[in-house]
Amino acid sequence: MKRVLVTGGAGFIGSHLCERLVSEGHDVICLDNYFTGSKRNVMHLAGCGNFEMVRHDVTAPYYAEVDEIYNLACPASPIHYQYNPIKTTKTSVMGAINMLGLAKRVKARILQASTSEVYGDPDVHPQPESYWGSVNPVGIRSCYDEGKRCAETLFMDYRRQNGVRIKIVRIFNTYGPRMNPDDGRVVSNFIVQALRGEDITIYGDGSQTRSFQYVSDLVEGMVRMMDTPDEVTGPVNIGNPGEFTILELASLIRELTGSSSRIVFRPLPSDDPRQRRPDIGLAGELLGGWRPEIQLREGLARTIAYFESIIR
Ligand code: NAD
Ligand code: UDP
Ligand code: UDP
Numbered sequence: 103m104k105r106v107l108v109t110g111g112a113g114f115i116g117s118h119l120c121e122r123l124v125s126e127g128h129d130v131i132c133l134d135n136y137f138t139g140s141k142r143n144v145m146h147l148a149g150c151g152n153f154e155m156v157r158h159d160v161t162a163p164y165y166a167e168v169d170e171i172y173n174l175a176c177p178a179s180p181i182h183y184q185y186n187p188i189k190t191t192k193t194s195v196m197g198a199i200n201m202l203g204l205a206k207r208v209k210a211r212i213l214q215a216s217t218s219e220v221y222g223d224p225d226v227h228p229q230p231e232s233y234w235g236s237v238n239p240v241g242i243r244s245c246y247d248e249g250k251r252c253a254e255t256l257f258m259d260y261r262r263q264n265g266v267r268i269k270i271v272r273i274f275n276t277y278g279p280r281m282n283p284d285d286g287r288v289v290s291n292f293i294v295q296a297l298r299g300e301d302i303t304i305y306g307d308g309s310q311t312r313s314f315q316y317v318s319d320l321v322e323g324m325v326r327m328m329d330t331p332d333e334v335t336g337p338v339n340i341g342n343p344g345e346f347t348i349l350e351l352a353s354l355i356r357e358l359t360g361s362s363s364r365i366v367f368r369p370l371p372s373d374d375p376r377q378r379r380p381d382i383g384l385a386g387e388l389l390g391g392w393r394p395e396i397q398l399r400e401g402l403a404r405t406i407a408y409f410e411s412i413i414r
Pocket of ligand 3: 179180275286287288289291292303304305306310312348370371374375
């Protein structure tokens with residue numbers, strides 16, 4: 103059994119990852135500053151002898167003896183990462199430096215939760231890992247996109263300079279139970295609006311696309327990536343190639359919730375990517391035939407059931 107550190111462990115994805123690692127018997131440290139995450143997300147694990155929670159901010163050094171580190175700490179939704187953009191960049195960059203310094207000292211494997219946002223508003227579609235992206239360095243999304251790009255650079259340089267055993271996954275839009283209902287992401291917004299009978303707010307004309315991955319598929323991909331041989335570093339895309347317009351997503355959520363909410367149109371935020379779909383060929387090759395199992399309709403049904411249980 104391994105000692106595993108999960109930064110951002112009390113967040114949406116981190117909580118599912120902690121649950122998986124605890125169930126496999128690993129000794130798990132869930133580190134979080136609770137900016138967007140919540141103790142409630144992992145409270146059900148608190149009684150397990152192999153789970154512990156630590157309140158800590160990754161921009162400060164942290165010392166522990168561990169075998170593996172999953173570095174997820176970073177606000178991930180536009181309203182939260184734009185709330186204090188300087189802190190967002192610090193979290194990505196200083197957080198990466200501190201966790202890489204820790205990995206170097208204890209010779210741990212370390213996996214970075216990077217993002218499809220490193221591709222920006224992509225000119226190449228679908229996006230393979232070899233595409234360098236089209237990112238605005240000075241816009242309102244830059245704190246997140248550039249912070250994550252710099253973190254990838256740091257990971258590769260700690261590998262080249264110090265031989266740290268690194269892994270990078272580029273995560274595409276992921277949804278599921280324990281998404282924060284207030285974080286403004288499209289899936290949680292639309293489900294909450296539909297369940298409350300409020301207007302469903304589409305930004306722009308709804309023709310922009312996203313590819314939505316259910317959280318259990320992502321966790322499986324991340325765990326498989328951590329288990330690859332040391333020479334496999336990535337970056338590797340992890341996502342579901344099923345691509346939908348935002349208007350299609352709104353209609354599907356309205357249908358699945360049986361809601362009579364109206365669909366309304368609001369201004370499109372600046373730098374909002376037009377299209378996004380992962381090329382997952384490399385993940386299939388490197389991760390033992392990994393591919394997403396849960397398609398949108400089923401994943402949404404499970405997520406709707408969760409939101410019904412917390413907001414009604
Ligand atoms: P989330 O906001 O639920 O989780 C992020 C967690 O990090 C929260 O618990 C938050 O409190 C914690 N955190 C933030 N700043 C911190 C700091 N300075 N120190 C310690 N903890 C801090 O978001 P999520 O969707 O679970 O995302 C987890 C990771 O996956 C993030 O790194 C995100 O960039 C990445 N990611 C997510 C998606 C997605 O669609 N959900 C897509 C691409 C990448
Ligand atoms: N660090 C940490 N935990 C450790 C080891 C290092 O948080 O167990 C931090 C350390 O404070 C430093 C960063 O990681 O700021 C980078 O460490 P590295 O050894 O690469 O650089 P240096 O200490 O030489 O600046
Ligand atoms: N979006 C929307 N209505 C909402 C929230 C988001 O139309 O209430 C749009 C948003 O403009 C973007 C897409 O849905 O085009 C996905 O947004 P999200 O913030 O979930 O993810 P990201 O843009 O970071 O991929």
